[in-house]
Amino acid sequence: LFLSADPDNYLDKASTLDQLSVQQVAALEKIQGKQRTLAQQRKEASEKLSDLADTRTELKKKKEKVQGKLAEAQKLLNTLTAQERQEIADKEQRASRSASDRVDLGNEAPASGRGAAALAAAVTQIGKPYVSGGTGPSSYDCSGLTQWAYAQAGVQLTRTTYTQQNDGTKIGQSQLAPGDLVFFNSLGHVGLYAGNGQVLHAPYPGTSVRYESMSTIGSFQFGVRV
Incomplete structure (x- = not known):
C-alpha cells in the first residue's frame, strides 16, 4: 500500500480480490459438501444392490428347493x-x-x-x-x-x-x-x-x-x- 503509486486503486483491487477469495472458498465448500453427499448416496446404493443380489440368490435357492420337491412328488405320482x-x-x-x-x-x-x-x-x-x-x-x-x-x-x-x-x-x-x-x-x-x-x-x-x-x-x- 505504501509503495503503490495509487493507494485508492490498490485498496479497490485488494477489496475485489478479497471478495473473490471468499466466494471461491464458499463455492469450494459447497462442491465438497455435494461430493460428500454423492459419496454417501453411492455407498447406500451399493449396499442396497448387494442386499438385492443376496435376496435374489436366496429366493432362487428356495425356488429350486420347492421345485425339486415338486419334481420328486410328480415322479412318485407318475409311477x-x-x-x-x-x-x-x-x-x-x-x-x-x-x-x-x-x-x-x-x-x-x-x-x-x-x-x-x-x-x-x-x-x-x-x-x-x-x-x-x-x-x-x-x-x-x-x-x-x-x-x-x-x-x-x-x-x-x-x-x-x-x-x-x-x-x-x-x-x-x-x-x-x-x-x-x-x-x-x-x-x-x-x-x-x-x-x-x-x-x-x-x-x-x-x-x-x-x-x-x-x-x-x-x-x-x-x-x-x-
Whole structure:
C-alpha cells in the first residue's frame, strides 16, 4: 500500500480480490459438501444392490428347493397306474367336499367385489385335482387356481407366485379379508383367503382344491389385496 503509486486503486483491487477469495472458498465448500453427499448416496446404493443380489440368490435357492420337491412328488405320482390315480383322485375329491361342508368361514366382509367374485369362482372348483402347470378348468396348481379365479372376476393376474405378489397391495395377516391372495413358504405357494383363518387353495400333487387352515399350510409371508 505504501509503495503503490495509487493507494485508492490498490485498496479497490485488494477489496475485489478479497471478495473473490471468499466466494471461491464458499463455492469450494459447497462442491465438497455435494461430493460428500454423492459419496454417501453411492455407498447406500451399493449396499442396497448387494442386499438385492443376496435376496435374489436366496429366493432362487428356495425356488429350486420347492421345485425339486415338486419334481420328486410328480415322479412318485407318475409311477401310479391310471386306475390308482383315479382312485386317489376320487377319494381326495370326496374328502375335500366333505371337509368343505364342515369348514366354518365366519362372516368376514370380503376384501372387495373382485375378491368376493374370485373366491366364489374358486369355490366351484373344490375337488379338482392339483396338476403342476395346471391353469384350469380341469386341474390346477396353486397360482393357476388364483389366476383362473380372478379371471372369472374380470381381473388378469400374472402366472406365478413370484409375480402375483406384485399384482396388488401387500398387507399383513391382521388385515386379511376373504378374496385376498395369501403367500406362504418363501413365495413357494399361494391361495385365496376364505375367512376365519381358512385358505382355499390347490395344495400339491396328489391332492385337490380344498379349504385348509393357515396354520397347517406353512410359513405365512404376507397377503396381497388385488
